[in-house]
Amino acid sequence: AQTVTQSQPEMSVQEAETVTLSCTYDTSESDYYLFWYKQPPSRQMILVIRQEAYKQQNATENRFSVNFQKAAKSFSLKISDSQLGDAAMYFCAYRSGETSGSRLTFGEGTQLTVNP
């Protein structure tokens, strides 16, 4: 089964600065999707960014971007110009492609604190 590892249980950043959250995954599949989700205290799951494995170009969404290293099985999230509202738990997720059962696996999360 695929595994997703987030090696940083907690991270902190100063407001307006940049922070990078790490994620690695283990798979033998070639068709898959990767996601970063934000979870505030309300427990709502909010999509931050997603990446299809077949796309070499790194995904970006405003202040959020990823560094997708397929060979290294790494999928880090960079948050630029950090804002107080970015403080939350962040989860990395892996979804198998349709031909591999579409199992959806999450990492253990990184708690991000933004200091004013």
Next chain:
Amino acid sequence: NAGVTQTPKFRILKIGQSMTLQCTQDMNHNYMYWYRQDPGMGLKLIYYSVGAGITDKGEVPNGYNVSRSTTEDFPLRLELAAPSQTSVYFCASVTRQRPGNTIYFGEGSWLTVV
């Protein structure tokens, strides 16, 4: 279009009781998932389904059962509730059609077993 609807949102169960968490989606999605999330932890996959009539175990299936008689509904059954099942439960769904990279989550069901 309501997305993914979970009920109940909050429930307190006594040890040994049983209950069903309901999950319904109105997007005709093939794939549906049940997760539990303990405090400060990630989401652990309990069961998932790739279509009506097909279900499979995830990482933590013990103490739970599921069924998928229709595309829309994917109920999670807790038999003989135990304190270890105190958690927040999430249901999610995904379309089979490409690109298939949008995951829809329910709002969560907070369950306490006392």
